[in-house]
Amino acid sequence: MATASLIPLNPARGVSDYDLLFDCVHCGLCAEACPTYVVTRCEMDSPRGRIYLMKSLAEGRIDLDDDAARHFDLCLGCRGCETACPSGVHYGRLIAGARSLVEQNHRRGFVDRFKRRAVGAIFPYPHRLRVLLAPLKLVDRLGLRPALRAVLPRMIDDWLDLLPPLEPDLRPLARGATIAPRTDAPTVVVHRGCVAQVLANSENLNSERLLAAAGYRVVQLEPTSCCGALDLHSGNGSRARDFARANVRALKNSGADAIVSAASGCSVAIAEYGDLLRDEPQFVEAARAVSSKVRDLSSLLLDAPAGPKHEFRCRVTYHDACHLVHGLGVREAPRKLLASIPGVTIVEMTESDLCCGSAGSYNLTEPAMARDLARRKADNIVATGADYVVLANPGCEFQIAAELSRRGSNVKVVHLADFLAMASQ
Ligand code: SF4
Ligand code: SF4
Known part of the structure; x- marks a missing residue:
């Protein structure tokens, strides 16, 4: 070596x-x-x-x-x-x-250090990310993103490539609660994440509306701290534990019976707080209780079916987000939910549970391997002939959408919560 x-x-x-x-x-x-x-x-x-x-x-x-x-x-x-x-x-x-x-x-090279510090300083803090993206939002409104990208350094251009359009209103919202929840209905809180609440908040809002429509009592968690997953992935265990303690307090105080996140990486991080805080006697019990309440959106919706009733005719392939399938072991529930929508045909892709290369901030710090995996995933998606690829993690959505867009594909990439909202319009 x-x-x-x-x-x-x-x-x-x-x-x-x-x-x-x-x-x-x-x-x-x-x-x-x-x-x-x-x-x-x-x-x-x-x-x-x-x-x-x-x-x-x-x-x-x-x-x-x-x-x-x-x-x-x-x-x-x-x-x-x-x-x-x-x-x-x-x-x-x-x-x-x-x-x-x-x-x-280990001392890293300058560029590597810069990338990792930039991710760690900005992404876990939604207000910082909003401030940073404000000028870009204006650029997007004026339709000038391609012109901007042409003059930016390669690394920043690669990062911009992964950003979705900064117009959250473009995504459909599910209808609000259609039934009044029973007073004894289970309470659910949707942890809104850090990056997700800035770049993909429709997924949080739709998760809440779908759960409310299915009869759950939805409580809000304001404000939401980063779950700590980004820090765990980058070796910053100390700050990950700081975030975990803040979330354990807030989630415990919410009184929720179930905790859901539209980002599967956040779900797994919360599900492992009991393990992360195992050496902190004052927190470990509460952390374990919080971790035991993590559920995935599709399983909760299947438990109380109130899905789309009218036809939404299309071919759908489902991408297994790593942390949902390998971390929480959820494979069948999202497929069952999609199959319950009248008109939807599910076509399985090859290697549906092989990582797309997104992996938190991995596609920003390891772009070459991330791109190889995105190409492989896009090949498998296109081969299905599907109209939509549905998934349950915003990071996968940005990564796969960027790759499909590069190759001019018409396959639309949609989060499960947004897809159910669209199908219920
Ligand atoms: S080689 Fe891989 S599969 Fe075999 S025991 Fe080790 S981790 Fe498990
Ligand atoms: S990249 Fe390989 S070694 Fe690393 S978590 Fe995934 S399967 Fe395991």
Whole structure:
């Protein structure tokens, strides 16, 4: 391995959860479920290879050099390996520990540092993102985005490529509650996220309206703090725990029976607060209680069916957002919900549960691999001949829409909540 910016590590357990590394029996059954291995065919870009790296680092047999950090950086955190693993390896926890180790012990190049700091300083704070996007909103209104992109540096242009149109009113809203909820109806809160409430708030609003229409009592959470997932993915465990504590307090005070998020990455982060705050005796019990209430939108709507009754004739393919399918284990409920809409035909795509390359802020920090995966996903979508690709995570929506738009495809990319709203108009 290269030795540039090599920092010797203490051979003591430098990687957290050392004992969990021994759950891996090196069978390799996870390899073909790993998007980075599928693309590079490099063992060190497979789950088994990364676990081997973690163990070698923890035992002081190798140093944390540029190559080792690179193999961890390239991991999407999609957790496809957890679904595939017969030994129950807790890969999500392992990679979170490895990322913290990298952040604390490895010095990155200037551009990489700049990108990661920019993401960390802006994205978790909706008001900062709104201020930053205000001039761009004006540019969009004047139809000048293509002209602006032509004069911007490549990196900023790539980032702009992933931004949806900044006109939230263009998306349809579901009708409001059509039935008065019973006083004993379960209470649901929709966690509105950070980036999602700025760039895709229709998904939050439609989730709330659909739940209300299905008879749930919907309570608001104001204001909503970032769930901490972005920090967990970038190795900033300390700030992730700060966000988690704020959310545990707010979600507990909301009194909600169920917690939903339109972003599946946020759902999984909240579902794992009990684990994240396990060493904080004053929070762990409340955190576990909050985590146990996380549900996905489609399962709640299926439990109380009040979906679209009239026909909405179209062909739909469904993309499994990683954290929904691999983190929460939700695969069938969204498909059942879509199939219940009169006129909708579902066509399965190949590799529906392989990551699209979005993965939180991964497509901003690792654009080359993200683009490879987006191309692969777009090929599989186009091959279905579908009119719509429906998904349950705004990050996947932006990533796939950008790739389909680059190739001039007419397939429309729509969040499940927005699709149900559209079908009920
Ligand atoms: S989280 Fe995803 S990218 Fe990372 S090792 Fe597991 S399957 Fe591969
Ligand atoms: S992570 Fe699981 S599937 Fe992958 S090599 Fe280890 S034991 Fe096998």
